[in-house]
Amino acid sequence: MNLARFPRIRLGHLPTPLEPMENLSRHLAGPDGGPNLWIKRDDCTGLSTGGNKTRKLEYLMADALAQGADTVITQGATQSNHARQTAAAAAKLGLACHILLEDRTGYTDDAYAQSGNVLLDRLHGASIARFPGGTDMQAQMESMAAELRQAGRKPYVIPGGGSNAVGALGYVNAALELVAQAAEIGLRVDHVVHATGSSGTQAGLVAGLVALNSGIPVLGIGVRAPREKQEANVLALAEKVATHLGLPGIVKAEHVVANCDYVGQGYGLPTEGMVAAVTLLAEKEGILLDPVYSGKGMAGLIDLVRKGHFKKGENVVFVHTGGAVGLFAYPDALGVATDKADA
């Protein structure tokens, strides 16, 4: 595998730190001990507060520039972290940015509709258009691109979450980074766990870890789709990524595992487990998770540790995919305990 042959623009602060979570590990350990929990700080990629989309955008934006684009179009949920990081990358590279936001939660309060990621989208100078839940967002992007072409612009369409074979290269790169980092500090990584949504993160990690013959299994904690659909989406994309890398056929169905038991009522809708996980990490580790992805991913990890899913002494790396900006969009779900404590 030779990643350097793919065009890339440096946007992130890489490598991101790989840190032990000693307090959390101790807190969750039973009387006989438990796994050692580590965290890969992809929330610290730097671009507009950081997050996992920055790694994907290093390859997507390079592709956009290679194609002569002067404008990028992308889409996501109202509080899309992907949209925010794309707006920042476009700003840095001098491209116009159009963001199409789909209302997937039905929340209309100001915090959700205007603050958090939406505030930052605007600060980066992106235009925002809103659509009701269930809109065919890919079709909307294509029609906007056609209009812009008519007007003489050169738009580049980035799929939701930046999840295609080009964007997922960012997580192939993350797999290389993690394996090298772990080797340097003598850490045997037994499991990688992270929140999985539009699939690019897991597909890239799986393709990269398999290509390296690392033997490290990846567990995606789903935030939207049911398990079968999520695994099918990740597998299909991981196969494309492997082919793009010149290694067709290396990713097998057994390499792709998702657990979608922690979604709750739906995408972007708070769960008790998420609130507990966000609170616990803030209090025990001084780390900010997010309500939509890493909070639910960590809720899954915590529950699986408590159920004895991981063996004592195993090293489990949670990839923190970012998103803490979204905390400000959920004051009611997260603020209640604080108000009570203050009163």
Ligand SMILES: *Cc1c(COP(=O)(O)O)cnc(C)c1O
């Ligand atoms: C987009 C996102 C994810 C999910 O990554 P995918 O590549 O879409 O599966 C996880 N966490 C955060 C904070 C995200 O913004």
